[in-house]
Every structure is written in structure tokens, then in C-alpha cells.
Amino acid sequence: MNDLNLTFVYLRSLVNHARRQYAREDGTPTISAANPVTLMFELRRRNPIKPHTSRIPKVRIGHVWARLRDHRANAGSDVERIAADWICFMLLTGTRLTESEPLKRKDVNLKTKTLRLRGDVVKNHHDLTLPLSTVLHDPDDALDYV
8 A cells, every 4th residue: 555545544544533532422423524535535536556566585584583583582561472473473374464363262273283264354255274384383393493
């Protein structure tokens, strides 16, 4: 997403939040009857979004992994540790944020070493079962792969 589109996404979100925050008891907004950013996009098309074509250079992957492991080991809070683990999980599985966030314990089978992504969260809306890598199944062995 280019910077201009992202700016308008944030602006629309802020206006929607303000409209909800300061709405009357019956839910009608006091600030603006309609979000002006939404109205603007009805009149004008957004800038086209160009897909990313670059990747993390292979020579940097080990550095990123080591940095995440170090961040996890020296986390100042549970939130920081969980964030590092979450990013590692997404790197190892290739899942999107919206696919990995709603995972439940029942979606992970440690006996069969598989992970199930439910159809309601994946982009193509089909259940997907992925094998758990050794690093995901036994994180203590992860240091052997760095």
C-alpha cells in the first residue's frame, strides 16, 4: 500500500473512531453524518496498489532470526516475548497476521505435528493443514538451526 493510500486508511479509521466515540445515545454521530474520507473515495478512485516484489535477502534471514531470538530471551515483558514468538511463527509458517492471530489451541496437533488454518481466516476460505517444522514443534532445538 502506498503512503497516500495508507494515510487515508488511517484518517478514515480515526474519523470513524471519533464518530463512534462521540455518538449520541441512539448511535447517531454528532461529528459528521458521513465519513468525509469515504465520501471522497466515492468521487475519486484510490491510487493503484502495486504488489511487493522484493523479499528479505537470504543473507539477512539468519540475522533477523537471531535478533528475534535475542529479543525474546531479553524481553522486558510478556507482551514483548509473545510479539517476538509471533513474528517467528509467521516467518516459519508464511501465515499472515490475520491468519495467525485467530489461531486456537485446538488448531495445533502436537502428536501429528500439524497446524490447521480454518477456512474462515485464510484468504481463499479453504481449511489448510500445515506440517509443523522441527523448530515450531520443539522451539528449544531452534538454536541448532541458527
